[in-house]
Amino acid sequence: MIQKPKGTYDVYGQNSKQILYIEQLMKSLMEKYNYEYFRTPVFENSDLFNRAVGETTDVVTKETYDFLDRSERKMTLRPEGTAGMCRSFVENKMYGTYSMPVKCWYYGPMYRYERPQSGRFREFYQIGVEVFGSDSPNIDAEVISIPVNFYKLIGLKGIKVNINTLGDKESRENYKEALINHFKPHINNLCSDCQERFLKNPLRILDCKIDASNEIMKTAPKTIDYLNQVSKDHFTKVKEALDALDIDYIVNPGIVRGLDYYTHTVFEVEADIKGFGSNNVLCGGGRYNGLISAIGGPEISGVGFALGLERLLNAINAEAIELPINDTVNAYIIPMSEEEQSYAMGLTQSLRLNGFTVEMDYMSRKLTNNFKQADKLNSEFIIIIGEEEIKNKTLTIKNNKTKEEYKIKETEVIDFLDEFIKGDE
């Protein structure tokens, strides 16, 4: 028996219905925000991720799926969406052909070679948004508002928005240096993970859970003190814009994000749900003003976020939210015997093409079992086709809710169903 690769999953059943609903909801929300759907390849040249995500990050150093194609080109399955979107923006010279800002969204699978656990897979889906070419703090706020409103539309209650700023490049470097100076004398008092972080990414020490209560943490320099005026102003305006949008948030200096490209605003949306697992960050993002130029484009800024589909589904299920999923079939058609199957198929097709959701019996079930089947499918109507019906060009149609049965002319069936089903809505 060949099994699916570790950390992947098949979609079917209830899960599949939820996913289709979420996709459709995001699509319609993005239409309203006027974001354009982009699709970029699932694999890219490895160099793109090395440069965009950062050569020292865990994501690039130990989590990518790399391969050589048949011409020995180094390829990587994308571990995140932003790099590809930026590449596309630059390669297609959208800074010349589109008017700014360029607002776009994407949806698709991402790949990271990690140990699977709750809310984490090796192939996972992200929905994300990028906005290129605007430095406006209002755009930061708009980007933050998208997942917030999306979760609201879905009906999630326990969500929490954390924001922070890393400042521009200059502020970020100054701060990093201050942190290093602060922790250096105490490095041996920190947990082993933090000692590792000290070398690789000192900013991450701030969100350590083990050392959280350590005095050294409490006295650590705050980003806010190392911001230059430009960075301060930007952050202030982002917060004002969030207030204007009526979005609740918490300024959390521990939010530093793991990918190298972030500058200024960074944010995470958490599932603040009882009994939810440890991978409770549903969405993360921020501004990345140096990224476009780093991959060979002009000095153009960007802001974006990505949300994890699997974690969203976890949250939906943890809160026991019933998505409005249509689980019914308009009509179930029962041919009494093999003789009537082809007639039934014709009728089934014609009803489907007229906009109804229709299923029929292909299994030559006994009538009894067919009625059971109709219930299982939540069929609103049952249409029985026998010798007599075909001879008289009439249909026996039963309303499965009221149990009333009608004999109607076959030419009238569409009007008949229309009346009932549209009246329902």
Next chain:
RNA sequence: GCGAUUAUGGUGAAGUGGUUAACACGGCGGAUUGUGGUUCCGUUACUCAAGGGUUCGAUUCCCUUUAGUCGCCCCA
């Protein structure tokens, strides 16, 4: 990359070093050859993740592999 834990049919599961691997649900068939969702009956695992070892004998004990679940790290 590190650690914990699990692996029995379509599903949920019980069980034992040794003749037929419980039970429940579901599926299919019948009682009922054109009107059901109740009930009753029948049927549904030559096999206990895969491979190896110990043993007279293993689904049960040991090892390896694969996969699931959960945690660390990291991230969405």
